[in-house]
Each structure stands twice: as structure tokens, then as C-alpha cells.
């Protein structure tokens with residue numbers, strides 16, 4: 001299929017979609033292996049419980065057809081091996097998602113012998129901006145950023161452009177122009193995660209009931225899209241389900257617990273809780289337990305795939321968990337490597353996630369993080 005693309009200078013380029021399939025199945029080393037192997041093959045031979053278990057798989061049908069290469073970007077080719085990479089983590093490493101994500105980046109740098117410098121903004125956006133600027137002044141020539149917020153990156157983008165430092169963003173998006181402000185975004189389809197969470201909630205409640213949403217932090221595309229996917233699907237498939245309560249639990253366990261405590265006061269007859277990440281869902285379990293509820297009294301659906309959340313499915317407290325895989329190291333380094341060689345890199349790389357349910361939780365627990 002032929003499609004029109006705009007390059008960095010705004011010129012229209014005509015490419016064929018098969019180019020991108022070829023790119024995603026050959027240029028990115030990790031993807032080359034994931035194209036040939038099934039998820040179960042990969043899961044079966046990985047050690048469990050660390051950053052290398054259940055490697056990310058790209059969803060071939062999702063993502064953008066647009067690509068970016070170093071010529072469009074206006075830079076000289078480079079060898080990843082000779083470069084210093086800076087990694088900026090957004091949130092504290094108390095959440096297993098963040099622990100696993102950072103470990104995956106660090107493990108991959110070590111495996112490839114690439115120099116890595118890191119910073120953690122501890123959920124402070126001003127800190128993250130200064131962290132990334134600090135990484136560049138410490139000599140980072142390539143960046144991997146897990147952004148806290150999607151907007152407000154202008155000072156970093158301007159400096160990265162001036163210093164010619166290509167950016168790969170992971171897990172949340174930076175609002176900007178692909179192949180101008182950044183090379184590629186790697187992450188999940190968050191609208192689809194919301195839809196899948198809704199499917200589980202609809203099944204759990206038999207299509208009827210009152211539901212609360214524990215929202216993630218505001219100001220990023222993950223929260224917006226997980227909310228949209230959930231609400232749209234419920235509206236479309238289960239008009240008998242009513243969303244009666246929505247409040248942010250800031251993606252933290254403590255936040256999920258205190259918001260659920262308020263929820264139980266205002267809506268003691270709540271039937272379901274959709275927590276937009278596992279940490280908030282686990283906090284909700286603590287609040288419900290404290291209020292004398294039994295496992296399964298309130299149906300809880302969450303997103304991420306942490307070991308504690310999947311164990312909570314086995315224990316009957318959580319109905320289902322939609323996976324969001326944080327093992328970004330291999331794909332993020334592959335993207336920088338391919339870009340440095342002058343290859344076309346898709347400007348959006350969407351990974352495929354699974355769902356943990358009562359049927360598979362025990363068997364799949366080793367793939368949780």
C-alpha cells in the first residue's frame with residue numbers, strides 16, 4: 001500500500017507500507033526475533049521475576065506507518081557502542097513497573113557495553129526537566145526518556161535539537177513532532193488497555209452495576225487514554241454499568257487506598273473498581289479489606305501486571321489485570337542503534353500486552369514483575 005509521508009523538512013515522501021514491515025522485522029534486532037517466535041516461546045525460556053522475563057513484543061498491526069531516519073533528522077550516522085546514553089526515569093522506584101523499567105534499561109546497557117547515565121525525577125516534573133538537561137551536560141549523546149507529563153518539554157526539546165541529541169520516549173508520550181522533536185515513542189496501546197479492562201469489568205458484573213474509576217495522574221496520555229478506552233467500551237457494550245465515582249489516586253498504592261476509603265463512605269454499594277494501575281488497585285484491596293469486605297465482593301480490574309496484583313487474582317481480590325509491559329531496554333536500544341546506522345525507524349512502536357485472569361493467573365505468575 002503506498003502512502004504519503006512528510007519528512008523533517010516538510011517534503012512529501014511516497015513510501016510503501018511493506019517498507020515498515022521490513023523495518024520492524026529486520027532492522028530492529030529484538031523484533032527480528034519476536035517476529036519469528038511466539039509469545040509463549042519467549043516466555044518459556046526466560047527467567048521469571050526479573051527485567052528479562054516476558055520480553056516486549058511489538059504489535060505488528062498497531063503503531064504508525066511513518067518512519068524516521070538520521071538523514072531526515074539532519075545528523076551524521078553513529079555507532080551506538082561509542083555513545084553515552086542518558087536515561088530519565090519519571091517516578092519513584094517503589095512501583096514494580098518503575099523498578100522493572102529501570103532495570104531493563106540498565107541491564108540492556110550493560111549487555112551491550114554501552115555507557116549509561118541515569119536520573120530519577122521522583123514524580124516532580126520540574127525536576128525531570130532539569131534532570132534531562134543535567135544528563136546532556138554530563139555528556140549524554142542519546143536520550144531515553146520515561147516522561148512524567150506529556151506537555152511542557154519545550155526547553156529540553158530545544159536543547160536536544162541544538163546539541164543534536166536524539167530522543168527515544170518510552171511508556172508515555174511527549175507531545176511534539178516525531179522525527180523533529182524525538183525519533184520514536186515505544187509503548188502500549190493505552191486506549192486498548194482501557195477497552196480490555198472494560199471487557200473484564202462487564203464480564204465480572206454481568207453488564208450491570210455501579211463502578212468507580214481510580215484515575216492515574218493527570219497530565220499524561222496514559223491516564224487520558226486508559227480512561228477513554230474504558231468509558232467508551234462500557235457505553236458501547238454495557239449501558240447497565242454506571243460510572244458513579246472518578247478520582248485520581250496518583251498511580252500510587254497509598255493514593256488508591258485513601259481514594260477507595262472515601263469511595264466506600266460516599267458509595268457503600270459500589271460494585272466495581274477500575275484502577276488505572278496495579279499499585280492503586282492493591283491500595284483499593286487494602287481499603288476494602290479494612291471495611292470488612294470479602295474477596296470478590298467488589299470486582300476490581302487493574303492495569304500493569306505486577307506479581308502482587310496477579311497474586312491478588314489468585315487470592316480472589318482482583319478480577320483481572322490488563323498487562324502493561326515495562327521491559328523497554330531491548331527495544332529502546334535497538335531503536336537508537338538502527339537510527340544511528342541510518343535505518344528507517346517507525347516513529348511509534350506499539351507493544352502487545354496480555355490479560356491476566358482467574359483462568360491463567362497461576363500459570364502466568366512467573367511472567368508478572
Ligand code: AHR
Nearest residue numbers: 097171172222251277304
Ligand atoms: O506510564 C505507565 C504507568 O505509570 C504505569 O501503569 C504505572 O504503574 C505508572 O505509574
